[in-house]
Amino acid sequence: xxxxxxxxxxxxxxxxxxxxxxxxxxxxxxxxxxxxxxxxxxxxxxxxxxxxxxxxxxxxxxxxxxxxxxxxxxxxxxxxxxxxxxxxxxxxxxxxxxxxxxxxxxxxxxxxxxxxxxxxxxxxxxxxxxxxxxxxxxxxxxxxxxxxxxxxxxxxxxxxxxxxxxxxxxxxxxxxxxxxxxxxxxxxxxxxxxxxxxxxxxxxxxxxxxxxxxx
Numbered sequence: 585x586x587x588x589x590x591x592x593x594x595x596x597x598x599x600x601x602x603x604x605x606x607x608x609x610x611x612x613x614x615x616x617x618x619x620x621x622x623x624x625x626x627x628x629x630x631x632x633x634x635x636x637x638x639x640x641x642x643x644x645x646x647x648x649x650x651x652x653x654x655x656x657x658x659x660x661x662x663x664x665x666x667x668x669x670x671x672x673x674x675x676x677x678x679x680x681x682x683x684x685x686x687x688x689x690x691x692x693x694x695x696x697x698x699x700x701x702x703x704x705x706x707x708x709x710x711x712x713x714x715x716x717x718x719x720x721x722x723x724x725x726x727x728x729x730x731x732x733x734x735x736x737x738x739x740x741x742x743x744x745x746x747x748x749x750x751x752x753x754x755x756x757x758x759x760x761x762x763x764x765x766x767x768x769x770x771x772x773x774x775x776x777x778x779x780x781x782x783x784x785x786x787x788x789x790x791x792x793x794x795x796x797x798x799x
Contacts, residue, residue, distance in 0.1 A: 592644055592654055599633050599640075600661070606630040607673065611680035615692055638662050651735060651764075656771050663724065668717070707793040718786035725779045732772050736764035 588595065606626040614623035641658030645651070678697055685692035703709050733743050746752060746762040755761075758769035 588640065588643055589647055592640065595640060596637060596654070596658070599637050603630050603633045606633065607676060608680075611677065611684065615681055615684040616688065634662065634665050651768065653767050653771060667720065667724075707789070711789040711793055714786040714789045718783050721779060721782060721786075725775065728775065729772060732764075732768050733762040736762050736768065 606629045610623050610626040610630075613619045613626065637658055641655050641662075645655050678693070678700070681692035681697070730743075733746070737743050737746070743762060752760045752762070753773075758764075758766045761769050761772075763769040763772050
């Protein structure tokens with residue numbers, strides 16, 4: 585158990601590298617070598633690594649009793665894999681079929697795939713997709729911040745005080761914030777900055793669709 589705690593980051597990074605390798609090997613065996621049954625082994629491997637990462641985070645938390653940066657990273661990666669990661673995998677799978685099909689000089693894309701590629705060029709569809717992703721990110725951000733604030737405050741009323749009076753942001757100190765410690769403070773503030781940038785960027789496709797189409 586001490587080994588897991590000492591080398592938690594190294595184990596996590598190795599698991600992530602292996603996860604990416606599993607996805608790439610899935611496409612290679614499925615579309616380049618045409619070994620469909622064997623290719624499913626790599627998907628199972630990817631899912632197994634995801635479960636192992638979640639278990640690693642749980643074990644580290646039970647051993648240390650701290651909500652650390654490592655634990656938050658694990659949670660973010662697991663949530664991503666179960667939400668946005670699914671859509672990214674679909675895009676990756678389509679991209680691999682397109683590239684491998686050109687190398688083998690065979691058609692691996694379906695009519696539905698070409699329709700999706702064409703639809704992704706439509707500014708209205710792109711704007712709708714980014715609005716949806718921004719909404720999901722908003723919900724995840726709100727839930728995540730609520731969890732972090734609930735650890736650092738004693739009641740909902742205390743949380744509302746921080747919501748209505750944002751002067752604590754200007755101080756730049758965890759002691760005057762709704763976060764329990766410095767780690768949670770920097771995680772929460774960094775996440776907030778990323779959320780604002782992502783939300784503005786996503787909504788720009790709705791506000792300026794013509795400019796985005798030209799890009």
